[in-house]
Amino acid sequence: MFGRIKSALVSQERIVLVTAVILFCVFSLFLKGFLSAANLLTLVRSVSVLGVLGVAMAIVVIGRGVDLAIVATYAMSAAWTLRLATQGVAIGPALLLGLALAVAVGLINGLLIAFAEIPALFATLGMAAFVYGFVRFALVPLVVVYMPANAASISWIGGGFVAGVPTPILLFALVAFLGHAFLAFTKAGRFIYAMGDNFAAARNSGAPVRGLIVLQYALSAAIAYVAGIITATAVSSVNTNVVNSSLIYDVILVVVLGGIGLSGGRGGIRNVLVGTLLIGILLNGMTIMNIQYTLQNVIRSLILLSAIVLDSLVNPRDEQTEQQGDI
Amino acid sequence: MTASPGTEPPLLEMRGVGKQYRGVAALKDIDFDVRRGEVHAILGENGAGKSTLVKILAGAVTPTQGEIRLDGEKIHIAGPSAARRHGIAMVFQETSLVPTMTVAQNLYLGDEKFFNRLRGTYIDAQQFLQSLNFPVEPTATVQSLGTAKRQMVEIARAVRLKAKLIIFDEPTATLTPEEKRHLFTLIRRLRSDRVSIIFISHALEEALEISDRITILRDGAHVVTGEATAFSRETIVRHMVGRSLTNALYGRADAARKLRAPGAKVLSVQNLSMQNQVRNTSFSIFRGQVTGIFGLVGSGRTETARIIAGIAKRDSFHGGDVRLEGRSVRYRTPRGAVSDGIVYVTEDRKGDGFFETMSVADNVYIGRISSPDSRGVLARRSEAQTLAESWTRRLNIRAIGVASRVIELSGGNQQKVVIAKGLVQKPRLVIFDEPTRGVDVGAIAEIHQLIGALADDGLAVVVISSYLPEILSLSDRVLVSRQGRIVEELAADEATPDAIMFAAVY
Numbered sequence: 013m014f015g016r017i018k019s020a021l022v023s024q025e026r027i028v029l030v031t032a033v034i035l036f037c038v039f040s041l042f043l044k045g046f047l048s049a050a051n052l053l054t055l056v057r058s059v060s061v062l063g064v065l066g067v068a069m070a071i072v073v074i075g076r077g078v079d080l081a082i083v084a085t086y087a088m089s090a091a092w093t094l095r096l097a098t099q100g101v102a103i104g105p106a107l108l109l110g111l112a113l114a115v116a117v118g119l120i121n122g123l124l125i126a127f128a129e130i131p132a133l134f135a136t137l138g139m140a141a142f143v144y145g146f147v148r149f150a151l152v153p154l155v156v157v158y159m160p161a162n163a164a165s166i167s168w169i170g171g172g173f174v175a176g177v178p179t180p181i182l183l184f185a186l187v188a189f190l191g192h193a194f195l196a197f198t199k200a201g202r203f204i205y206a207m208g209d210n211f212a213a214a215r216n217s218g219a220p221v222r223g224l225i226v227l228q229y230a231l232s233a234a235i236a237y238v239a240g241i242i243t244a245t246a247v248s249s250v251n252t253n254v255v256n257s258s259l260i261y262d263v264i265l266v267v268v269l270g271g272i273g274l275s276g277g278r279g280g281i282r283n284v285l286v287g288t289l290l291i292g293i294l295l296n297g298m299t300i301m302n303i304q305y306t307l308q309n310v311i312r313s314l315i316l317l318s319a320i321v322l323d324s325l326v327n328p329r330d331e332q333t334e335q336q337g338d339i
Numbered sequence: 340m341t342a343s344p345g346t347e348p349p350l351l352e353m354r355g356v357g358k359q360y361r362g363v364a365a366l367k368d369i370d371f372d373v374r375r376g377e378v379h380a381i382l383g384e385n386g387a388g389k390s391t392l393v394k395i396l397a398g399a400v401t402p403t404q405g406e407i408r409l410d411g412e413k414i415h416i417a418g419p420s421a422a423r424r425h426g427i428a429m430v431f432q433e434t435s436l437v438p439t440m441t442v443a444q445n446l447y448l449g450d451e452k453f454f455n456r457l458r459g460t461y462i463d464a465q466q467f468l469q470s471l472n473f474p475v476e477p478t479a480t481v482q483s484l485g486t487a488k489r490q491m492v493e494i495a496r497a498v499r500l501k502a503k504l505i506i507f508d509e510p511t512a513t514l515t516p517e518e519k520r521h522l523f524t525l526i527r528r529l530r531s532d533r534v535s536i537i538f539i540s541h542a543l544e545e546a547l548e549i550s551d552r553i554t555i556l557r558d559g560a561h562v563v564t565g566e567a568t569a570f571s572r573e574t575i576v577r578h579m580v581g582r583s584l585t586n587a588l589y590g591r592a593d594a595a596r597k598l599r600a601p602g603a604k605v606l607s608v609q610n611l612s613m614q615n616q617v618r619n620t621s622f623s624i625f626r627g628q629v630t631g632i633f634g635l636v637g638s639g640r641t642e643t644a645r646i647i648a649g650i651a652k653r654d655s656f657h658g659g660d661v662r663l664e665g666r667s668v669r670y671r672t673p674r675g676a677v678s679d680g681i682v683y684v685t686e687d688r689k690g691d692g693f694f695e696t697m698s699v700a701d702n703v704y705i706g707r708i709s710s711p712d713s714r715g716v717l718a719r720r721s722e723a724q725t726l727a728e729s730w731t732r733r734l735n736i737r738a739i740g741v742a743s744r745v746i747e748l749s750g751g752n753q754q755k756v757v758i759a760k761g762l763v764q765k766p767r768l769v770i771f772d773e774p775t776r777g778v779d780v781g782a783i784a785e786i787h788q789l790i791g792a793l794a795d796d797g798l799a800v801v802v803i804s805s806y807l808p809e810i811l812s813l814s815d816r817v818l819v820s821r822q823g824r825i826v827e828e829l830a831a832d833e834a835t836p837d838a839i840m841f842a843a844v845y
Contacts, residue, residue, distance in 0.1 A: 199708045202718045205697065206705045212691035216650055217760060218677030218709035277696045 024271035025283050031315070032290040039297040046300055053178060059292035060184035061239050061246075065259075066266040066284040067191040068235035072228050073267055074195065075204040076211060076276030077132040081121055081140040083260045085233045088147040089114040090240030091250040095152045097163040107166070111237050117143050118233025122226030136229075144255045152252065159248040170246025180242050187235060192281040194231075200224060208276025266291060290315070348411055350375045350535050351396075351427075351504060356405030358391055365391045366559045369405070373504060376533040378526060380540065380550035380567070383579055387779070388559040389539050393506045396537070397429040398422035428497035429506040430490060438482035442468075442475055442492050446499060471495055471525075485637075487518035494525065498534075505529065506537040509777075511545055515635045516840070523549050542806075543575050555579055579780055598831050599815045602626030604664075605768050605799040606647065606681075611659030613651060616642040618823035619659070624768065629790060629800045631814030632825075633807065633839050639823035640803045641686060644770045648683035649676035663768075678711035682761040686772035686803070692757040693745045699756055700727035700741040706760035730759040735785055751782025758789070769793060770801040775809060787813060807836055819843050 040047040065082055072079045093110030097103055117139060124135040159167070172179040195201040203224050206214040215221045244250045270287030272279030294315060298308045349372040358366040366388040373379050381389045394400040396407075398416040406413055409425055416422050422429075436445045443457075443464035451460075464477035473491045481489060490510060497505045507526075511519050526536055526549060540546050546553060547567060554564040555578040562578050606624040611617055617639045624630050634640045645651040647661055649670025661668055663679055670676045673683070685692045693702050704723035707713060727741035734755040738748055745756050754774065761769065771790060775783045790813060794800045804810050810817060817834040819827040819842040827842035 197718055198716050199713070199718045200716070202701070202705060202708065205701075206694050209694040209696045210691065213685075213694060214705070216648075216673050216683065216685060216691050217706050218674045218711075218764065219705065220674055220709075222672070277694070 025279075025286055028269055028271065028290050029286050032286065032293055035290070035293050035297065039293065039300075043297060043300050046297065051296070051300075053176075053181065055292050055296040056181050056184075057178045058295065059288050060178075060180040061243050062259075062262060062266055062291065063184045063284065063288040064187050064239040064242065065236060065263045066270075066288055067187050067281060068232040068239070069263050069267045070272055070279070070281060070284050071191060071195065071204065071235075072132075072232045073272055073274060074208045074276060074279060075224070075228050076208040077125065077225070077228060078136065078264075078274070079121065079229060079232045080133065080136040080260060081117060081143060082136075082232060082236045082263060083257075084140040084143040084255045085114050085117045086236040086240040086243075087250060087252050087254045088143050088152070089117070089233075089237045090244040091152045091157045091252050092147060093241065094157040094159055094163065094244055094250055095154075098157070098160040100162075103163050103166055106163075107241070110241070111234065113147075114233045114237035114240075115230050118230035119226060121233070122229035125229070126222040126225035140255070140260075144252070148252065155253060156249055156251045159244065163245075166241070167245050167248070170242045170244065180246060183238065183242055187238060188281050188285060191235070191284075195280055200227060204228060205277055208278070210277075262291070347375060349373060350410065352408040352411075353392075353395075354406050354408070356392075356395065356402050356407065358395065358400060359403045364559055366395075366402075369556075369561050371554060371561065371564070373535045373537060374552075375535055376530050377551040378530055378536040378538055378549055380538045380546035380553045381556065382540070382543065382546055382553060382575060383556035383562075383779075387556040387579070389556055390508065391559075392556070393429065393508060393537060393539060396422065396427055396504070397506060398427075399429075423500060423502075426501060426503035427506070428500060428502035428504070429508065430493045430497065430510060431508060436481045436489060436492060439480060441478050441480050442484070443477035445481055445492055446477075446496055448496075467499060468495060471498060487514050487521070490514075490522065491525075494529075498529070502534065504535045504537065506539075508539045510538070511540060511542060519545075543572055546575075547572070576780060599628040599794055601628050601816070602797065602799075606664075607662045608643070608647070609660045609662070611643065611646060611661065612657045613642055613646055614657075616823055617646065620820075620824035622818055622825045622828070624799050624801055625816075626767070626799045627794060627797045628815040629794045629802055629813050631810040631817045632801060632803045632820055633805070633810045633817060634803075634820030634843055635805060638820040638843070640820045641772055642823075643820070644683055644772055644801070644803060647676070648681055648770060649673045650683060674709070674711075677709060677764055677766075680765070680767035681770070682764055682766035682768070683770045684758055684761050684772060684774060686776060688753055688757045693753060693760070695746040696744070698727075698742045698744055699731065699736065699738055699748075700724055702745055702756050703727045703730055703741075703759050703763055706763045710764045726763060727759075730763065734759055734789065749779060749782075751778040751786070754778050754782065754786065758786070762793075766798065768799040768801070770803065772803045773805070774802060775804075775806070807839060810834075810839065811836065 045051055065086060068082055069079060089110045092113055093106045096106040096109055101109070121136050121139050124130050124139070125132050128135075168179060169183070170180055174182055195204065203214065203219050203221075206217075206219060207221060207224060211221070240250070266287040267284060268274060268287075269290060270279065270283030270285070272283045291312075294312060295308070298311065303311070351373040353369055353371040356366065356369045356371070357364060369388075369392060371392070381392065383389050391400060395402050396416065398419045398421050401417075407416065408414065414425055416425065416427070437448065440448070443460045446464050446467070447460055461477050468475050468477060473495055475484070475488050475491050475495075481492065484492070494505070510522060514522060526538070529536060538546065538550055547570065550567045552564060553567050553570055553575070555562045555575065557579060603626045604623050605626050608623070609621050611620050620639070620643060632640050642651065650673050663681070668675075668679065676683075689695070694705065697705070700723045703726055704718070707722070707726055708718065724741060730736070731738065731741055736748075736752050736755045736759070738752060745753055748756070758774075774786055774790065778786065787809075790800055790802060794815070802810070802813050811834065814834065815831050817829045817831065817839060818825045819829070819839055821843055827839075829838060829842075
């Protein structure tokens with residue numbers, strides 16, 4: 013990345029990374045079967061969809077936005093793709109139409125935020141409800157859509173292996189790599205950091221802020237669609253009820269836990285990887301230990317809280333760090 | 340002038356106080372004292388440590404070494420509330436009042452009675468404000484007040500809490516001359532009530548006028564303390580910058596300065612109006628000269644500039660015409676203005692000027708890739724690097740390297756980064772809004788030089804300032820703004836301080 017965005021945030025990222033490593037070592041020592049190659053692949057695979065969604069969210073959050081429609085886009089556009097295939101549309105066009113739906117949602121989000129100047133929180137919350145309602149009403153009248161036989165040709169996306177590694181992991185890696193390249197090496201990426209840092213200054217400098225906002229949400233929606241297709245092909249179905257689950261909070265958790273501040277301008281895809289990894293290790297270990305689901309939630313939230321507390325202890329925010337203008 | 344020099348022990352004493360941030364000393368080994376009932380000015384360039392020093396007293400910053408004594412007793416100021424308990428109050432640059440609450444509520448904020456009657460509070464506040472002779476309505480909300488009145492409320496709060504020491508951080512920056520006089524009267528009254536005052540300012544004349552003693556800091560170290568009468572402008576400046584600076588700065592060097600003749604007309608504004616901030620204003624800007632726009636805060640100068648540069652929201656203005664080289668333009672966004680070569684250098688660099696998490700190089704580079712002639716999709720690190728290096732050299736930006744974060748620089752260097760970010764866009768019209776506000780003395784001279792050089796290179800340059808000496812020393816032509824419109828145009832040779840001030844306040 014350009015410059016030294018590090019100093020302030022390395023710490024949160026590092027704390028989370030160290031926590032992840034410690035957990036990993038403890039689980040490796042005390043949990044039978046944790047360290048096996050098969051289990052490690054299962055571990056990463058189980059969070060790869062979450063990670064892909066995290067990349068989508070990161071691109072928006074770094075530009076000081078938030079996309080609460082990510083999960084709705086993820087589930088409903090994938091559901092429509094399967095539905096179209098079921099109705100006899102060839103899988104190629106069905107995929108394209110699904111992608112078009114997702115991107116349309118992203119474009120509308122972007123237009124509402126950039127041109128109608130509605131706060132991202134409300135615009136995307138409203139769109140999430142609209143997309144879910146509209147798709148269920150007009151396009152997919154079922155709660156659960158199953159993958160039809162004529163779509164078998166794409167089942168490798170979620171269920172395949174390359175050299176023994178499950179394809180969802182590889183796709184996660186690919187999306188993360190492309191996301192990083194976009195943020196770090198393109199002008200649009202630089203502008204997104206600039207908007208997140210100081211939106212008014214970016215606008216005054218002549219940056220095409222409106223176009224960039226639309227681009228951010230369109231990208232986020234397109235990436236969400238990729239995640240949707242991974243899930244759909246991995247479990248051969250889409251359960252549209254996921255829109256009403258707590259998945260959206262998990263996505264935000266992954267992003268924030270990794271150290272991307274919700275105030276924008278800070279962090280990168282690396283932070284998403286670190287956050288995703290910690291969640292993955294935690295969930296996997298607890299599953300092996302056969303801890304009941306409600307207790308898992310308690311532990312997960314405690315880990316999150318302690319990561320944040322630790323960060324504020326390491327980085328005390330006094331007057332000076334807040335407004336270092338005049339020493 | 341001083342109440343009782345020397346004989347009485349000082350109210351406040353600091354011995355060997357220092358503050359380090361990650362190993363960098365912002366303040367080193369400061370000895371400083373304040374007597375009872377004196378006005379003590381602290382002067383220094385930005386980054387000299389003034390703010391850190393008073394923030395230590397106000398409890399906002401904890402010193403890493405040294406001791407503080409109040410009334411001879413060693414104290415530890417753990418936080419703002421501890422400072423208040425010790426009778427130390429600070430009147431902030433950005434006021435710390437709650438804007439949506441009324442004046443009375445703000446005055447009693449933090450120690451309301453359990454059963455709080457608003458009416459009773461208003462009556463108390465009314466009496467209290469009258470006893471101070473402050474013309475402030477206790478039932479008015481703070482957001483409806485101007486800067487001067489907000490300051491009065493802050494001062495009233497400090498007095499109400501029986502502060503023994505009141506710290507003013509740049510209190511006059513946004514005041515009109517009238518309000519400034521009122522503030523000084525107040526400070527003198529507080530002094531006669533044996534309240535001690537610490538006064539931080541960039542305006543040396545003010546410090547000389549109001550203070551009993553003056554302390555000068557440089558690079559975080561104490562340089563000199565002495566009776567105000569023992570100082571002159573020149574000695575202060577010499578102590579502040581640590582080098583002998585000829586008095587070119589702000590000197591009325593009219594005789595020596597060659598005025599630039601106007602070139603072609605670049606911009607003409609006709610009957611421009613926006614809400615009640617800009618009212619039917621008309622003027623022109625020419626190539627190859629510096630046009631100074633003087634006016635008091637709130638006279639519509641900034642708003643006019645922001646319309647021209649496309650920053651003001653389009654739906655909020657009502658009419659009029661802006662012509663750029665004869666072509667009628669009305670920008671929806673700053674991007675349109677930038678692509679036509681109009682650059683606006685903001686008055687509030689932290690608010691909408693630079694990117695604080697980014698390096699110097701990245702800041703300048705954002706300016707570069709925002710220009711419409713920047714082609715391609717990829718960001719090139721090497722281009723950012725070389726661009727920033729050449730501009731830091733050209734503008735003499737003092738940073739450890741172009742990879743330093745802008746937030747770590749002093750005010751003057753931050754301002755230079757913002758200017759560089761604008762100049763990489765190769766503008767033909769540059770509008771500087773308060774270009775030297777919160778900028779240290781050394782950098783002021785450099786920025787002034789740069790502004791002159793831009794005009795010499797044939798650019799149309801506009802300088803908006805509420806600091807009269809700045810307008811006088813820079814402009815080839817002076818426009819005076821009052822109540823939302825340009826009311827007077829003066830050639831540099833007829834622009835005397837009196838003539839300008841007369842037009843500005845009428």
